[in-house]
Amino acid sequence: MHVSRLSRSWTAYVCFLSLVCLFIAPAVTVKHNDFKTCSQSGFCKRNRAYADHALELSSWEAPYKILPDSTSFKDGQLQAIILKTINEQGDTVRLPVTVSFLQSGVARVTVDEEKRQKGDIELRHNSQVRKERCNEAEKWAIVGGTALDKGAEVAFSDKTQTTVKYGPDAKFEAVVHFAPFSVDFRRDGNSHVKLNDHGLLNMEHWRPKIDKPEPEKKEGEADGGEAEGEKKEEEPKGEDESTWWEEKFGGNTDSKPRGPESIGLDISFVGYDHVFGIPEHTGPLSLKETRGGEGNYEEPYRLYNADVFEYILDSPMTLYGAIPFMQAHKKDSSVGVFWLNGAETWVDITKDKGSKNPLAIGTSSKTTTNTHWISESGLLDVFVFLGPTPQDLTKSYGELTGTTAMPQEFAIGYHQCRWNYVSDDDVKDVDRKMDKFKIPYDVIWLDIEYTDGKKYFTWDGNMFKDPIGMGKQLDASGRKLVTIIDPHIKNENDYSVVSQLKSKDLAVHNKDNDIYEGWCWPGSSHWVDCFNPEAIKWWKSLFQYSAFQGTMENTWVWNDMNEPSVFNGPEVTMPKDNIHHGGWEHRDIHNINGMTFHNATYEALLSRKKGELRRPFVLTRSFFSGSQRIGAMWTGDNQASWDHLGASIPMILAQGISGFPFAGADVGGFFGNPDADLQVRWYQAGAFYPFFRGHAHIDSRRREPYLIGEPYTGMVTSALRLRYSLLPSWYTAFYQAHKEGSPIVRPMFYTNPEDEGGLAVDDQMFVGNTGLLVKPIVEQDKESTDIYIPDSEVYYDYFTYEIISTSKGKKSTVSAPLDKIPLLMQGGHIFPRRDRPRRSTALMKWDDYTLVVTLPKAGGKAEGELYTDDGDSFDFEKGQYIHRKFVLDGNKLSSKDFEARDTKSIKAGEWLKNMKKVTVDKIIVVGAPASWAGKEEVTVTGTGADGKTSWTAQVDYTAAAKGKAAFAVVRRVGAAIGEDWNISFD
Numbered sequence: 001m002h003v004s005r006l007s008r009s010w011t012a013y014v015c016f017l018s019l020v021c022l023f024i025a026p027a028v029t030v031k032h033n034d035f036k037t038c039s040q041s042g043f044c045k046r047n048r049a050y051a052d053h054a055l056e057l058s059s060w061e062a063p064y065k066i067l068p069d070s071t072s073f074k075d076g077q078l079q080a081i082i083l084k085t086i087n088e089q090g091d092t093v094r095l096p097v098t099v100s101f102l103q104s105g106v107a108r109v110t111v112d113e114e115k116r117q118k119g120d121i122e123l124r125h126n127s128q129v130r131k132e133r134c135n136e137a138e139k140w141a142i143v144g145g146t147a148l149d150k151g152a153e154v155a156f157s158d159k160t161q162t163t164v165k166y167g168p169d170a171k172f173e174a175v176v177h178f179a180p181f182s183v184d185f186r187r188d189g190n191s192h193v194k195l196n197d198h199g200l201l202n203m204e205h206w207r208p209k210i211d212k213p214e215p216e217k218k219e220g221e222a223d224g225g226e227a228e229g230e231k232k233e234e235e236p237k238g239e240d241e242s243t244w245w246e247e248k249f250g251g252n253t254d255s256k257p258r259g260p261e262s263i264g265l266d267i268s269f270v271g272y273d274h275v276f277g278i279p280e281h282t283g284p285l286s287l288k289e290t291r292g293g294e295g296n297y298e299e300p301y302r303l304y305n306a307d308v309f310e311y312i313l314d315s316p317m318t319l320y321g322a323i324p325f326m327q328a329h330k331k332d333s334s335v336g337v338f339w340l341n342g343a344e345t346w347v348d349i350t351k352d353k354g355s356k357n358p359l360a361i362g363t364s365s366k367t368t369t370n371t372h373w374i375s376e377s378g379l380l381d382v383f384v385f386l387g388p389t390p391q392d393l394t395k396s397y398g399e400l401t402g403t404t405a406m407p408q409e410f411a412i413g414y415h416q417c418r419w420n421y422v423s424d425d426d427v428k429d430v431d432r433k434m435d436k437f438k439i440p441y442d443v444i445w446l447d448i449e450y451t452d453g454k455k456y457f458t459w460d461g462n463m464f465k466d467p468i469g470m471g472k473q474l475d476a477s478g479r480k481l482v483t484i485i486d487p488h489i490k491n492e493n494d495y496s497v498v499s500q501l502k503s504k505d506l507a508v509h510n511k512d513n514d515i516y517e518g519w520c521w522p523g524s525s526h527w528v529d530c531f532n533p534e535a536i537k538w539w540k541s542l543f544q545y546s547a548f549q550g551t552m553e554n555t556w557v558w559n560d561m562n563e564p565s566v567f568n569g570p571e572v573t574m575p576k577d578n579i580h581h582g583g584w585e586h587r588d589i590h591n592i593n594g595m596t597f598h599n600a601t602y603e604a605l606l607s608r609k610k611g612e613l614r615r616p617f618v619l620t621r622s623f624f625s626g627s628q629r630i631g632a633m634w635t636g637d638n639q640a641s642w643d644h645l646g647a648s649i650p651m652i653l654a655q656g657i658s659g660f661p662f663a664g665a666d667v668g669g670f671f672g673n674p675d676a677d678l679q680v681r682w683y684q685a686g687a688f689y690p691f692f693r694g695h696a697h698i699d700s701r702r703r704e705p706y707l708i709g710e711p712y713t714g715m716v717t718s719a720l721r722l723r724y725s726l727l728p729s730w731y732t733a734f735y736q737a738h739k740e741g742s743p744i745v746r747p748m749f750y751t752n753p754e755d756e757g758g759l760a761v762d763d764q765m766f767v768g769n770t771g772l773l774v775k776p777i778v779e780q781d782k783e784s785t786d787i788y789i790p791d792s793e794v795y796y797d798y799f800t801y802e803i804i805s806t807s808k809g810k811k812s813t814v815s816a817p818l819d820k821i822p823l824l825m826q827g828g829h830i831f832p833r834r835d836r837p838r839r840s841t842a843l844m845k846w847d848d849y850t851l852v853v854t855l856p857k858a859g860g861k862a863e864g865e866l867y868t869d870d871g872d873s874f875d876f877e878k879g880q881y882i883h884r885k886f887v888l889d890g891n892k893l894s895s896k897d898f899e900a901r902d903t904k905s906i907k908a909g910e911w912l913k914n915m916k917k918v919t920v921d922k923i924i925v926v927g928a929p930a931s932w933a934g935k936e937e938v939t940v941t942g943t944g945a946d947g948k949t950s951w952t953a954q955v956d957y958t959a960a961a962k963g964k965a966a967f968a969v970v971r972r973v974g975a976a977i978g979e980d981w982n983i984s985f986d
Contacts, residue, residue, distance in 0.1 A: 398741020478842020
């Protein structure tokens with residue numbers, strides 16, 4: 001009872017604080033003192049000082065040299081020993097280095113520390129943690145793409161360097177310099193990426209802690225003085241040892257049993273002015289410099305997953321997730337690096353405008369972007385991608401870390417959520433009213449209040465008396481329920497879940513190797529250690545329908561607070577000297593922690609009932625490289641403000657190019673109360689988020705779409721119906737992401753890498769390869785916007801077919817009153833829709849399709865594709881899907897299997913059999929030629945749903961007028977969507 005009272009008091013207190021925060025200006029809501037700056041993070045401060053020292057000295061030479069006689073090369077892998085000189089006497093530390101050349105054309109540089117590798121060190125405080133540098137990140141992040149390129153060969157080698165040629169057609173080179181150690185990665189003879197070019201490599205080697213006697217105090221000397229001539233152990237003069245052995249912050253002392261072990265490295269992108277990626281942060285897509293100056297940041301970008309309450313905008317401050325993948329782009333050239341490390345990481349960015357690189361191409365060739373990567377522990381493990389296209393980067397990264405999971409179709413519909421729907425009757429009432437107002441949606445969500453006293457896998461028996469009845473009502477319309485399950489388990493007697501957790505010893509331990517206790521929503525809590533395979537096995541048992549009673553086949557899961565968030569922990573998270581399964585400290589794997597919990601839940605949803613194998617849906621707040629294989633993410637606790645709406649676009653674009661495209665932001669803003677205009681504009685933007693969810697704080701006013709009132713409810717409904725009509729195109733884009741690692745919504749540099757002017761454009765996006773270009777309105781009272789046009793193609797207004805007049809690299813002003821989304825169609829594309837308004841994706845399952853064809857500016861073809869499957873099972877992996885390629889070439893429109901499969905040889909399952917009745921009902925050709933005027937019918941040949949092989953279809957032609965393109969509508973086409981067919985417009 002004592003714990004329960006504490007829990008209720010804590011929740012009430014947090015809710016009170018949240019209410020107060022609603023009235024505080026956004027700029028001051030985040031508690032900066034809860035989170036470290038670089039100067040407060042010992043290893044970041046040390047490495048930044050190391051960089052300052054190196055860059056200030058014209059005579060600086062990095063103390064890292066390859067021992068020439070140690071080098072060997074075999075089967076695409078170069079191995080050697082780096083000697084680090086550690087003092088004036090010339091003593092050295094041995095650091096094994098491996099440079100691997102992979103079949104994908106990616107290179108990998110790994111540096112370890114021999115003493116730690118062999119366990120030849122001593123731990124302090126009788127610690128039971130591992131002695132070696134953490135190598136756990138690869139286990140969780142990497143799933144393939146590491147096969148060695150045995151065709152790589154040494155092109156030159158002497159006592160000073162080795163040059164290896166590798167990659168497609170041996171166009172890539174790695175020049176490994178021995179003294180000082182550095183690597184120059186070249187494509188077609190030109191330098192693109194350099195490691196340690198500025199000599200900032202710094203691997204803090206193990207050394208014993210020597211307790212020095214207090215120096216005799218000289219007369220007149222203040223306390224803390226240092227005797228003349230005394231030098232610090234093994235390190236350069238002036239280095240600060242104060243955080244080597246322990247570190248204090250926020251009332252917590254980090255014990256550091258292994259001592260200092262950080263790694264730092266400079267990585268230069270030669271000739272590149274723009275770098276992108278390393279989410280999650282607010283700010284522009286093209287990353288800012290971080291060493292001060294007008295418009296720049298003073299702090300490095302930080303990657304340290306944390307629960308940042310009401311985060312601020314335009315900041316390098318850490319947020320909930322970390323993907324240490326950075327890309328550099330310039331005109332017609334893209335390269336990247338992936339820093340594989342799960343520990344706290346900081347990244348400094350500076351630009352050298354005076355760098356001369358006569359071989360670089362493009363107007364920005366004189367700029368080199370220099371980055372400095374710093375991690376607290378672990379291996380130095382860097383993957384280098386030489387492109388040359390953005391697609392090459394995302395494809396290769398996807399081969400390494402996996403591509404986005406193919407979602408269930410309902411998951412890309414609209415999700416309705418708030419903290420909290422208060423009862424099962426409340427949920428059913430919202431469901432009925434969404435139907436009453438003809439507002440489509442697929443999922444309704446429950447936050448923490450559905451539980452019995454914040455105990456997960458339970459229901460509040462007073463408010464949720466009949467969860468099965470609630471689930472059945474939703475299921476009648478094909479809708480789903482999502483319940484929140486967090487990693488903190490309430491520490492309360494007679495709660496079977498925590499009793500099992502403790503008895504099986506499956507929780508995270510503290511530095512003394514006892515079960516760790518912290519504070520979160522339930523009050524006193526323990527945390528599931530999902531690095532432990534036994535913990536995953538146990539976690540899976542909790543989700544079985546017989547165990548989590550009240551859940552059904554249409555119940556799915558939301559993992560929140562999995563950074564992990566610990567209210568009374570340092571930086572609102574877990575102490576770094578906590579111990580995980582396998583003996584790793586929490587510091588080693590902090591950024592991976594959320595992914596392990598996300599993964600455990602994914603595995604659990606695969607095994608809820610014997611014989612049931614369906615694609616899980618799990619939303620996560622915390623993530624790392626590889627999380628895209630498991631589910632979706634959202635950008636966390638944003639605010640109901642125009643600025644936060646604007647910030648969501650570059651944040652989601654950054655997720656997409658960084659390999660995790662199933663991303664969204666809370667529509668309407670989590671904290672606060674949006675006015676009607678903001679809510680409408682946010683739904684219009686959300687209709688183009690890959691993950692589309694409205695969400696609100698417990699103290700926010702109810703804001704279901706039907707409550708806004710007219711004309712606003714109608715505007716929101718129109719945005720939702722637009723999303724649902726385009727679901728076939730969205731689903732196709734998800735399939736492309738699943739197969740190729742491509743973004744679902746794409747920035748200009750991704751679709752038009754030849755256009756230098758579009759590199760930094762981050763407020764508009766293309767949807768997959770549909771040619772649909774959207775620029776959401778993110779400013780109050782704005783009724784027009786300027787859309788940047790990255791090419792010379794023709795663009796049409798989606799709604800009116802107005803021809804947008806502009807030229808390549810220029811902006812075109814588009815009218816956008818409150819009821820309109822600025823949405824253009826690029827010429828040369830064909831994209832699928834389903835035009836019949838429905839209440840959910842399940843009810844659209846057997847609807848016919850509309851194809852929209854946009855003719856290019858002059859000649860050429862229009863092309864597009866459709867991918868569809870049952871939207872639920874894994875049968876698509878067995879060939880149970882439809883993937884069509886549509887081509888309009890001259891006066892002939894055709895549909896063929898995208899992969900040139902013999903579809904007649906595929907044994908059709910139940911879904912494929914039913915799809916034989918689904919047809920192309922309508923085709924709209926925008927920009928139809930004048931020669932089609934007067935045409936009343938066209939001939940269709942192929943396979944119709946009624947078995948016909950040749951028939952005619954009606955055509956309506958509308959001539960161009962008042963700036964609008966001509967268009968033709970072919971009605972009642974009747975061609976089977978999964979079969980070959982042709983239409984002749986001759």
